[in-house]
Amino acid sequence: VSALWGLLRKETLHILRDRRTLTVLLLLPVLQVVIFGYAIRTDVKDVRLAVVDPSPDFATLRLRGRLTGARVFRVVAVLPDAAGLERLFQTGAAQAALVFAPGFADDLGRGLPARLLVVTDATEPNTGVTIQGHVLSVVQAFERELPGRPGGVRIVPEARLRFNPTAESKNLFVPGLMAFVLTIISCLMTAITLTREKETGTMEALLVSPLRPWHIIVGKVAPYLVVGFASVVGVIVEARLVFDVPLRGSVTLLFAEGTLFILVSLALGVLISARTSSQRVAMTAALLGTMLPTMILSGFIFPVESMPRVLQYISNVVPAKWFVAIARGIMLKGVGLEYLWTETLVLVAMALVLLGAAARSFHERLE
Amino acid sequence: VRRILFLARAEVLHIVRDRTTLAQVLVVPIVQLLVLVNAATFVIRDTPTYIVDHDRTSASRGLVNRLAASGHFRILERSASLSRANDALLEGAATLVVTIPRDFESSLARTGRAPVQLVVNAEKGSAAGIVLSYAGQILDRYSGELGRELHPAATIAGGWLHPAATIAHPSPGRGHPRIETRTRGWYNASLDYRHYMVPGILVALVTLIGTLLSAQNIAREKELGTLEQLNVTPLTRGQFIAAKLLPLWVLGLFDLGLGLLAGKLVFDVPMRGSLLLLFVAAAIYLLVALAIGLLISTGVDTQQQAMFVTFFVLNVYLLLSGLFTPIDSMSPWMQAVSQLNPVRHFVTISRAILIKGAGLDEVAPPLLILCGFAVVTLTLAVQRYRKRTA
Numbered sequence: 001v002s003a004l005w006g007l008l009r010k011e012t013l014h015i016l017r018d019r020r021t022l023t024v025l026l027l028l029p030v031l032q033v034v035i036f037g038y039a040i041r042t043d044v045k046d047v048r049l050a051v052v053d054p055s056p057d058f059a060t061l062r063l064r065g066r067l068t069g070a071r072v073f074r075v076v077a078v079l080p081d082a083a084g085l086e087r088l089f090q091t092g093a094a095q096a097a098l099v100f101a102p103g104f105a106d107d108l109g110r111g112l113p114a115r116l117l118v119v120t121d122a123t124e125p126n127t128g129v130t131i132q133g134h135v136l137s138v139v140q141a142f143e144r145e146l147p148g149r150p151g152g153v154r155i156v157p158e159a160r161l162r163f164n165p166t167a168e169s170k171n172l173f174v175p176g177l178m179a180f181v182l183t184i185i186s187c188l189m190t191a192i193t194l195t196r197e198k199e200t201g202t203m204e205a206l207l208v209s210p211l212r213p214w215h216i217i218v219g220k221v222a223p224y225l226v227v228g229f230a231s232v233v234g235v236i237v238e239a240r241l242v243f244d245v246p247l248r249g250s251v252t253l254l255f256a257e258g259t260l261f262i263l264v265s266l267a268l269g270v271l272i273s274a275r276t277s278s279q280r281v282a283m284t285a286a287l288l289g290t291m292l293p294t295m296i297l298s299g300f301i302f303p304v305e306s307m308p309r310v311l312q313y314i315s316n317v318v319p320a321k322w323f324v325a326i327a328r329g330i331m332l333k334g335v336g337l338e339y340l341w342t343e344t345l346v347l348v349a350m351a352l353v354l355l356g357a358a359a360r361s362f363h364e365r366l367e
Numbered sequence: 368v369r370r371i372l373f374l375a376r377a378e379v380l381h382i383v384r385d386r387t388t389l390a391q392v393l394v395v396p397i398v399q400l401l402v403l404v405n406a407a408t409f410v411i412r413d414t415p416t417y418i419v420d421h422d423r424t425s426a427s428r429g430l431v432n433r434l435a436a437s438g439h440f441r442i443l444e445r446s447a448s449l450s451r452a453n454d455a456l457l458e459g460a461a462t463l464v465v466t467i468p469r470d471f472e473s474s475l476a477r478t479g480r481a482p483v484q485l486v487v488n489a490e491k492g493s494a495a496g497i498v499l500s501y502a503g504q505i506l507d508r509y510s511g512e513l514g515r516e517l518h519p520a521a522t523i524a525g526g527w528l529h530p531a532a533t534i535a536h537p538s539p540g541r542g543h544p545r546i547e548t549r550t551r552g553w554y555n556a557s558l559d560y561r562h563y564m565v566p567g568i569l570v571a572l573v574t575l576i577g578t579l580l581s582a583q584n585i586a587r588e589k590e591l592g593t594l595e596q597l598n599v600t601p602l603t604r605g606q607f608i609a610a611k612l613l614p615l616w617v618l619g620l621f622d623l624g625l626g627l628l629a630g631k632l633v634f635d636v637p638m639r640g641s642l643l644l645l646f647v648a649a650a651i652y653l654l655v656a657l658a659i660g661l662l663i664s665t666g667v668d669t670q671q672q673a674m675f676v677t678f679f680v681l682n683v684y685l686l687l688s689g690l691f692t693p694i695d696s697m698s699p700w701m702q703a704v705s706q707l708n709p710v711r712h713f714v715t716i717s718r719a720i721l722i723k724g725a726g727l728d729e730v731a732p733p734l735l736i737l738c739g740f741a742v743v744t745l746t747l748a749v750q751r752y753r754k755r756t757a
Binding site for chain 1: 395399402403405406407409410411412430457458459462475479480482483484485486487489494496497499500502503504506507509510513546547548549550551552553554555556558559560563667670671672674676678679682683687691692695697698700701718719722723724725726728729730732
């Protein structure tokens, strides 16, 4: 055991000595929380609206007033004709345009259809749909209140956003961010530190020392576990204090599931190091094989249901996908194991298979 | 110039000889393009929906049928049990729960109004809002139909339209004041996310290649000690850097061409603007990306650190570039900060040219900013790079 302590001390010193890597390890999560809190959002607000009004009259002015009164819109240009519209859209100066037909108020007064064209920049489809929805709802409300209209039938939708009532993207990212940070630290760093011993040839020295194989793994991995846990706690505390992200479920369960996920990532890191011979290859493999899938295929940023079927199937082998589902369940929905047992079982199975494989590949190297 | 070309040739040979690098340069970008473009999407398709129908009348059944027939919703189950609906929501099986109250039909007939409760799982982020607006659109259209049945003379508010459609939406009824609204979604009428993502992902790939390779390249020379050997050659600092970066610069442009070709062949993305303009912008942008890589390499000792720091920097750059989520949604001060991000400007240019068909006039402001970045970062990189510190 004292040999194990020695190894642990050595590894800790290694980590503390490489200041640049340590800085990145500690800074990355903190910065990510800020980025995701303020930048990774999808809410549509402050829409830049261009108005094409060939013959301004009381009706067009009132409708324009309604739109600017809705606070979602900001009129950036009022044009007499549609000629300059395309340029406004191409430079991004306008995101939507309201094009009135000439004689709008006259048509309304005479009972003829008053013509209106709503143009939206649909380059980003969801933003386009959302902006159009906002414009149309204002136009429809305006139309309903026109004098001389009989009342129609209306089904009134009462919308409720469950689990994230303010629809704030920041509440969604923290669980994903935890998966991300844990993957970097437990998988990437483990793979690198083990391959470094291989590359420098010191692995042989470790193997002939009285240390048992599991001593080596524990000794190499435990310090990174501490760093990993520290960053996760940091992420949660920062998210709670700065962004007021909810944590509705059991903290104990969250940490237990976190540990499970760490085991899976560690096993993956050990496996990668067993199959590769240089730090560079290990790093590339870890980045492409675990980091990218964690970011892209876990549902962290992009919902899994939106992907094509093939990618949805592939996403099932990404451990982070299951952990993100668990962490969101605990933090946002406040549910316990009774709803999360499937995801937990998948992670347990992954942990068992991967740890077994990792232990085997490590033993093979002894011969 | 001959010296530069000579060293550049050596660099090319290095890249071609090393299988890993070659794969990094040729295969990885294409694979990333194919996977990312398909995965990085917020498209909404058949939302799993749970129906709680307390009314069970023809009006409520009609509503459910309209929802199912729209293609946006997949009805999981219908029952009168709120607790089962709640379970489905908690398990994640259902994204939307539609609750129709007991007196839905009679209240519609009596007062012309009836509420329907829509509960959406907001875990899905922006999708939640769109799901609600699709549902609202169907409710509106259905109230229109019902209105014509119940009060044949009455007018109803026009429905919500798909932005792709340019259908006129006249309100029935004669003589009442009414607005005929047409809608048009410019540039991406089919609402295809892939058309939006390809120009952005291409930028990410060019950035990755440029920055990562240049950072790694110089860090490797440092690590191997071959930088010392180059130091005793008569090459000047500027010549050395030019020779190092030239092949990578060409490679980056080549990768852009490759990516554009893949985008055209596989995803059939529109390319409305001038490709020449895009390549000119890319040529300027690549200088920035390469200079950033060079800057990173001057600050690190090993390839591993170079890769790690590059990864960190690019991560921040890409997330703040508007590549995945719109710049307009960021908080105002974050939008200001993102002006300092060269990736943001090239993403804007790439999308403006390819999707919107913008010309030089329209992309001039971001292009000028990129030129500024190129001058500043290259000067910094050349200055910070000291041959002797290696």
